[in-house]
Amino acid sequence: MLDQLQQFNGGFPLTTTAKEFNDYLKDYLERSVLFMDVMRKRGNQMMDMTQNNSATVLNFEHKVIMDGSKFERPINYWLAEILPPKGVKTDHKLRPYVIQDPRAGQGPGIGGFKKDSEIGNALRHGHPVYFIGFNSEPIEGQTYEDIIHGQLAFYEHVAKLHPHSPKMCTVGNCAAGYLTMFSAMQHPEIFGPILIAGSPLSYWNGERGRYPMRYKGGLVGGSWINSLLGDLGGGKFDGTYLVLNFDLLNPANFLWTKQYELFANIDKESDRYLQFEKWWGDFIQFNTEEIKWLVDKLFVGNELTTGNLMTSDGIRLDPRMITSPIITFVSDGDNISPPAQSAGWIADLYHDEKEIEARGKTIVYCLNKKVGHLAIFTATKVGKREDEMFVENMDTIDMLPPGLYELVLETPEGAESNQPLQSRYEPRTIEDIKKLGYNSKEDDRAFATVAKASEANSFVYSTFIQPWFKMFANDSYANIVKNFKPLRQSYTAFSDIVNPWMKVFEPLAINIQNNRSEVSTDNKFIQLQGQVANMITDYLKSFQDIRDNFQEQMFFNYWSNPWVQKFWGTYDKEPRYIPSKTQFDRKRLDTKHIAEIKQHLPISNNVEALFRFVSLSLHGNNSLAENTARILLDEARAMEPRWDDHRLKNIIRMQSMVVDYDPDAALDELSKYSFATSDFDQVTLAVRRTADRIGVVSENVEKVVKNIASKLNIKSE
Structure with missing residues (x-):
């Protein structure tokens, strides 16, 4: 029997296995305490950030030079000047940079929460840098159109500060891409190159079998659900709904991998984890009317690339009005703003590359093959490669003849620290854009049917249901609903401010850190732990694939049904107005x-x-x-x-x-x-x-x- 056990153990004595298990158990218990202490810090961070209306993770010293709350139509945005770090000199004759932060559920600062970032790279090259951020609470009565009009004042102010410099370079990350372009559409002559990173401007576009987020609106019957969620919050739409949507795109990472990687590498990953969670858990709010406008006009309505999007006061928002070079940074690994959405707008607006040339436009796209959505504007690797490349290219990009180009980074990954970055502009065609993912007419018709149904459902909701919520709405109820959201609770439940029992982990963690001895990676039980973790990850990924396929099939089975389309009047009509497919002189x-x-x-x-x-x-x-x-x-x-x-x-x-x-x-x-x-x-x-x-x-x-x-x-x- 003893021989059989030793054979099972690979021939080693059982005492070796017992010692390995003892070492593993001690390490496991220590890591468990350290993990719980990180969760405690994470919860406290969340409490501190969400209780401070102006909290930001911006990692550069700055001073606010314009406050949107003072505008005639106040908004919760502000303009800051980034103060150069010690040893860095700013040349105010150089092109100014304006980085606009995405307001998509989390607080501001993600565009500059690392040294190697859009802000850091621009500063190192001597450029004056400005930052457009926002407060966590919207101004009462603020609409999205107020923001569209109001933020233009920030860009005008920067232009006045640098009258003799090259025109400003503007960077809009994710949701900020819309706002940056909206400003350039209104006042194109003050803008230089415009970089939009991971911004889904053509939301209907996509590929079947990949990136199912575009189906969300159709699966709930349109934008009425946003009004309902906002009314449950007393007129405020909680950013946790958006963050949870992002999380659930990858349930394996959300439910298991992110936490497991922290637990397994607790001695190395704690600071990085807390740094990111400080932003990810800084939940903000929107006025219900703000989020409703965004969903109706851009996501469900997909009006941005029609060229016919109008504000209520008659201002036309057409991307073709922008005269500056536009650079769109996209990634094939982005499951929130995939290339079909963040580059597909080019094919929506222009029939072919010759039309781009004839209109005097310069459009450039840069494709990363693998990084995820957040990595586009947060990853250190991207900061050292693509962000650095963009800064180096901005002073020459407006020399390019009109046309469509791909900006190709030639320097191998990992070699950027040893050699200068090498890049080139390759002429491309509209067909190259469509290869990144582009809808068929049948797919467009399904989304157009959703848009029609959404209008009707929103009318029914606002007419017959919404008045009841407004009748009984009060701040106390809204705060209870907000604070007991499951995603918020996943943070606050571990905070020692809310849960005093968590304080026990602080002294225990200090004691363990002072006497910590990590177990060897050769330990059989550590290896078994990794194998089990991989099995759980694979299972959750399999579930994700099944869920995604089911949602896609359900979406098209219903909204592509001829009887459903005939009911909503979309069956025998052009599904959407696409400027590139219409006749022009x-x-x-x-x-x-x-x-x-x-x-x-x-x-x-x-x-x-x-x-x-x-x-x-x-x-x-x-x-x-x-x-x-x-x-x-x-x-x-x-x-x-x-x-x-x-x-x-x-x-x-x-x-x-x-x-x-x-x-x-x-x-x-x-x-x-x-x-x-x-x-x-x-x-x-x-x-x-x-x-x-x-x-x-x-x-x-x-x-x-x-x-x-x-x-x-x-x-x-």
């Missing part, structure tokens, strides 16, 4: 675009000649490395230091457009200029220097030189 648009290019065919100065020459040399090379754009701007500054960057960038941009349109005519005009100009040798010297710096194949330059020479000979005869 393409000939007039193209004629105007070509006329503008032809105006710039003749060359009037050496700077234009230099970049006509360079563009001819680069012609046929579809991709453009970012360092090439930087070199071109350096050479332009060297040739004409009196001109501002805006003028120089426009010249570089336009010369590329002229060459792309008609390279032969462009070469003829360069030849004419070279024949008529006495100091053309300066241009050729600058061309050769530029070619050497950017690595242009010398034979391309020589080919252009020979072509010019041949034309000069013709003219001299």
